[in-house]
Amino acid sequence: MATITPTPPTPTRSSMHLKTPSLPxxxxxxxxxxxxxxxxxxxxxxxxxxxxxxVVAVVLYLVGVPLWSRLVxxxxxxxxxxxxxxxxxxxxxxxxxxxxxxxxxxxxxxxxINAEFLTYSMRNVIGDQxxxxxxxxxGTLLVTAWAxxxxxxxxxxxxxxxxxxxxxxxxxxxxxxxxxxxxxxxxIVAGLFAYALFVLFFGEGVRMGFGGSxxxxxxxxxxxxxxTEEMLKLVPDELREAxxxxxxxxxxxxxxxxxxxxxxxxxxxxxxxxxxxxxETAPLLIIAGKTDGLNMNMFSEPVTTLPVFIYFSYTQxxxxxxxxxxxxxxxxxxxxVIVMALNLGARAIGKFFAPKKGR
Amino acid sequence: xxxxxxxxxxxxxxxxxxxFAGIAxxxxxxxxxxxxxxxxxxxxxxxxxxxxxxxALDGAANFLDYVWPLVFGTLLAAILALLIxxxxxxxxxxxxxxxxxxxxxxxxxxxxxxLAAVPSVVYGLWGIAFLGPQLKxxxxxxxxxxxxxxxxxxxxxxxxxxxxxxxxxxxxxxLPIITAISREIFTQTPQLHMEAAMALGATxxxxxxxxxxxxxxxxxxxxxxxxxxxALGETMAVAMVLSASGVVTFNLISSTNxxxxxxxxxxxxxxxxxxxxxxLIASGLVLxxxxxxxxxxxxAIVARTERERS
Numbered sequence: 001m002a003t004i005t006p007t008p009p010t011p012t013r014s015s016m017h018l019k020t021p022s023l024p025x026x027x028x029x030x031x032x033x034x035x036x037x038x039x040x041x042x043x044x045x046x047x048x049x050x051x052x053x054x055v056v057a058v059v060l061y062l063v064g065v066p067l068w069s070r071l072v073x074x075x076x077x078x079x080x081x082x083x084x085x086x087x088x089x090x091x092x093x094x095x096x097x098x099x100x101x102x103x104x105x106x107x108x109x110x111x112x113i114n115a116e117f118l119t120y121s122m123r124n125v126i127g128d129q130x131x132x133x134x135x136x137x138x139g140t141l142l143v144t145a146w147a148x149x150x151x152x153x154x155x156x157x158x159x160x161x162x163x164x165x166x167x168x169x170x171x172x173x174x175x176x177x178x179x180x181x182x183x184x185x186x187x188i189v190a191g192l193f194a195y196a197l198f199v200l201f202f203g204e205g206v207r208m209g210f211g212g213s214x215x216x217x218x219x220x221x222x223x224x225x226x227x228t229e230e231m232l233k234l235v236p237d238e239l240r241e242a243x244x245x246x247x248x249x250x251x252x253x254x255x256x257x258x259x260x261x262x263x264x265x266x267x268x269x270x271x272x273x274x275x276x277x278x279x280e281t282a283p284l285l286i287i288a289g290k291t292d293g294l295n296m297n298m299f300s301e302p303v304t305t306l307p308v309f310i311y312f313s314y315t316q317x318x319x320x321x322x323x324x325x326x327x328x329x330x331x332x333x334x335x336x337v338i339v340m341a342l343n344l345g346a347r348a349i350g351k352f353f354a355p356k357k358g359r
Numbered sequence: 360x361x362x363x364x365x366x367x368x369x370x371x372x373x374x375x376x377x378x379f380a381g382i383a384x385x386x387x388x389x390x391x392x393x394x395x396x397x398x399x400x401x402x403x404x405x406x407x408x409x410x411x412x413x414x415a416l417d418g419a420a421n422f423l424d425y426v427w428p429l430v431f432g433t434l435l436a437a438i439l440a441l442l443i444x445x446x447x448x449x450x451x452x453x454x455x456x457x458x459x460x461x462x463x464x465x466x467x468x469x470x471x472x473x474l475a476a477v478p479s480v481v482y483g484l485w486g487i488a489f490l491g492p493q494l495k496x497x498x499x500x501x502x503x504x505x506x507x508x509x510x511x512x513x514x515x516x517x518x519x520x521x522x523x524x525x526x527x528x529x530x531x532x533x534l535p536i537i538t539a540i541s542r543e544i545f546t547q548t549p550q551l552h553m554e555a556a557m558a559l560g561a562t563x564x565x566x567x568x569x570x571x572x573x574x575x576x577x578x579x580x581x582x583x584x585x586x587x588x589x590a591l592g593e594t595m596a597v598a599m600v601l602s603a604s605g606v607v608t609f610n611l612i613s614s615t616n617x618x619x620x621x622x623x624x625x626x627x628x629x630x631x632x633x634x635x636x637x638x639l640i641a642s643g644l645v646l647x648x649x650x651x652x653x654x655x656x657x658x659a660i661v662a663r664t665e666r667e668r669s
Contacts (some may be wrong), residue, residue: 010525014479016546034468035373051493057634064594076562079562079564080562080565081564083564083567084458084564086450087454087458088454088458090446090447090448090449090450090454091450091451091454091467093447094448094451094471094474094531094534094538095470096449097474097485097490097531098470098473098477099472100485101477101485104485104488105481105484105485106490108488109455116433125526126639131578144493152385154386154389154390155386156386156480157382157383157386157387157484158383158386158387158389158390160386161380161383161384161385161386161387164383165383165389166384167378168511171384171387174391175387175390175391177658177662178394179392179657180396180654181651181654181655182394183392183654184585184588184589184622184650184651184653184654184657185384185397185409185592185593185647185650185651186590186591186593186594186646186650187592187594188594188621188624188625188643188646188649189401189592189646189647189650190397190398190622190644192404192639192640192643193396193397193400193401194601195404195641196400196401196404196405197396197400197639199404200400204632204633204636205632207437210392218393218397221390221393222390229626236378236478247590249373249375249376250376250379250380251373251375251376251378251379251380252375254379255379255435258622265663275476276476277479279476279477279478279479279480280478280479281478281479281480281595281625282479282594282624282625283457284440285595285624285628285629286624286628286629287446287661289629290629300506307595308479310429310480310481310484311480311483311595311599314483314484316601317601328484329484332480332481332484335480335481336477336478336481338471339476339477339478340476343472343473345474
């Protein structure tokens with residue numbers, strides 16, 4: 001039994017892998033630099049455009065990093081690095097439209113903006129005379145305001161019903177579900193609905209601003225309901241119970257305790273909903289129509305809104321076409337500025353009025 | 360004991376309470392009525408078109424012949440848009456949820472939300488004036504080298520206003536929706552699942568594949584279907600970008616393209632009269648039914664998953 005067993009070789013420092021070999025932290029950056037340089041050199045020699053150079057650089061990177069990683073590390077990490085590259089590529093691809101769109105609208109629209117453009121309508125404007133979008137701005141503001149007047153009370157009360165009264169009743173569950181489905185109604189269907197409704201009262205070919213408001217409110221109500229519901233759910237039950245304990249009736253509790261607590265969130269939600277519908281085109285094309293002059297009466301005659309103005313001004317620009325299309329870009333810039341201002345405003349409201357902690 | 364509970368139940372109802380609860384309930388019911396009203400009024404106004412033929416239907420023999428190429432175009436554009444948008448959107452959601460530090464991910468998410476805020480008519484302008492001309496060389500290349508495939512048979516459009524361009528614009532518009540929902544679900548993945556995967560030595564991608572995707576699968580499916588609902592009903596971008604001629608073809612890069620229901624309504628409604636209006640409204644009803652079914656299914660999947668989780 002006492003045979004001599006060969007002593008196992010003592011592990012040397014080099015064979016003892018406490019840490020698997022891995023690429024240095026700067027490896028991806030180096031590969032990016034090499035890929036861009038190589039592709040730019042090839043591209044300049046062979047005469048590709050900037051897009052071609054970028055595509056080849058990305059492909060070189062997506063091949064290069066996994067290859068290097070496979071040689072030094074192992075197959076699993078090579079795959080991980082490739083997926084990281086792919087995911088970031090997807091992200092950059094998604095941002096390209098946003099950047100080019102904003103650049104294009106600003107570059108084409110900014111030269112159009114001046115005092116007359118913002119304060120004149122298109123009445124009796126022929127050819128390349130200076131026209132304006134005052135009528136479209138006022139139309140958009142009025143139609144959207146009426147849509148908000150319809151949607152905000154209905155939406156907020158529906159949210160209150162779902163959170164404070166309905167809870168888990170069958171009706172409340174159906175409303176929650178159908179409100180979700182309603183957020184997916186195509187905007188053009190909302191326009192057709194408003195037309196089909198108003199045609200019963202006013203006869204064929206009806207066009208009026210209020211019809212547009214009805215169509216838009218169909219799109220706006222579900223957004224308001226959802227945000228109200230989310231915000232009311234965040235109000236702690238202790239506040240309600242404290243109010244009940246003081247003998248306050250439920251409706252006073254809801255209107256004086258719950259709603260004020262959730263108000264900042266609800267205002268944010270409403271502002272985002274307005275931002276969402278103010279750019280809607282299709283329903284207004286159907287029911288609000290188009291006119292060259294200012295029409296402040298929402299209950300008769302067509303009203304031009306900014307999106308509809310952009311559409312007609314670009315697709316039916318008149319002669320010379322450049323003038324009409326330039327006005328379309330100017331109006332697009334104004335519309336984007338309004339929408340972005342509403343979006344940023346909503347976030348500012350949310351931050352500013354948010355209930356302060358430790359009060 | 361039971362008597363105290365019974366008396367609390369019978370507390371006198373104040374008039375204010377009754378009125379307030381009534382208003383809230385009424386608002387809820389008003390939404391149901393509005394939704395039913397959409398179906399009712401579209402049916403009322405669309406019904407006369409079923410018996411029409413000839414001029415009101417652009418020369419089609421009956422309503423089915425009229426609406427079928429439009430349904431085809433709608434589905435083709437929406438499905439192409441989803442094929443482009445879904446991988447990108449899931450990649451973007453992964454970047455926001457797992458690949459950026461928490462400080463930056465808020466800003467990054469906001470930038471993607473801005474994509475959703477851009478009005479569709481502005482996307483239309485951008486599609487005609489920027490994207491179409493930019494894609495023209497790509498279409499010529501596709502025709503030259505991949506022309507043996509029926510999708511790229513050509514001849515390549517000289518304006519770039521093809522159904523593929525329209526689908527790319529649609530893809531950009533649905534991307535924020537799919538991203539937002541996927542991101543929401545990714546960040547809900549139980550922390551323990553992810554940490555367990557990491558502790559076993561998984562790389563980041565393996566962690567995502569093993570713990571995040573199985574958890575988020577149904578959410579990703581319903582996010583995609585909600586994106587599909589949006590792509591089916593999107594109007595202005597398609598109406599402006601696409602130069603449509605109402606054919607049924609899988610050729611994606613030529614200048615004769617199928618139209619979509621929504622774009623067809625937007626292009627023809629302003630000048631339509633008589634039965635033509637009814638025909639357009641009836642096609643709108645078809646669109647409503649399709650999108651309603653898609654959204655209904657998507658929400659049902661979400662609701663079922665939520666019930667299983669809670």
